[in-house]
Amino acid sequence: MKIKDSIVFVTGASRGLGLAFAREALARGAAKVYAGVRNPERFSEPGIVPVKLDVTDPASVTAAAKIASDVTVLVNNAGIAEVSESPFAQDVEDQARRIFETNFYGVVRTTRAFEASLPSNGNGGIINVLSDVTWRPVPFLAPYSASKAAAWSYTNNARLQLRERKIGVVGVHVGFVDTDLTKGFDVPKADPVDVVRQAYDALEAGESEVLADDGSRDLKQSLSAAVPGYIDPSVLQA
Numbered sequence: 001m002k003i004k005d006s007i008v009f010v011t012g013a014s015r016g017l018g019l020a021f022a023r024e025a026l027a028r029g030a031a032k033v034y035a036g037v038r039n040p041e042r043f044s045e046p047g048i049v050p051v052k053l054d055v056t057d058p059a060s061v062t063a064a065a066k067i068a069s070d071v072t073v074l075v076n077n078a079g080i081a082e083v084s085e086s087p088f089a090q091d092v093e094d095q096a097r098r099i100f101e102t103n104f105y106g107v108v109r110t111t112r113a114f115e116a117s118l119p120s121n122g123n124g125g126i127i128n129v130l131s132d133v134t135w136r137p138v139p140f141l142a143p144y145s146a147s148k149a150a151a152w153s154y155t156n157n158a159r160l161q162l163r164e165r166k167i168g169v170v171g172v173h174v175g176f177v178d179t180d181l182t183k184g185f186d187v188p189k190a191d192p193v194d195v196v197r198q199a200y201d202a203l204e205a206g207e208s209e210v211l212a213d214d215g216s217r218d219l220k221q222s223l224s225a226a227v228p229g230y231i232d233p234s235v236l237q238a
Contacts, residue, residue: 004029012078016179055106065113096143103147120165174212
């Protein structure tokens, strides 16, 4: 399939990686690009159509899917992250519920609402933004990591379910991306434009997965090792 002439809906598109997805779709010649945002009145991006969307609200998701019933490519980008004191912190359960509502249930709700409208002729697709912490233990991100691991599993099941309809499903694994969400972290960060280009290239090529940075590629290679990176992260520096 091609992004050119497609109709793209991006969740969490008000800024950062989501906005980069919307802009790149437009640059590739998409016929229409919808930006799923909480506050459409504050969104002003030439050529992109804002649609009110809160992925934690089922009614909001259903309404957005009705407005954008012509969508051919769905990008599940909306996500939140919070730092935890530890996996055993007093508030970790409440924190996990908040994060899962967006990062996992948000993906489930949005995919379920839009999938019936996606074309079954090889021109439909879904891109889910995942994370390298699916495979990398980071104790201060334990709830976030769990939400992305759940989203990865859901992505794999959705891909298999949609295969007969010839709808491509791409999971994008990446570490820290240089956006507002990560501005407080002094770590190497991927360029959001590069991540987005890899994701769209993979969808167009009929691929199923993107390892968007060196860290994600190293982690994936370690999965079959006797001691993989998710057991002992130090093996990744060996």
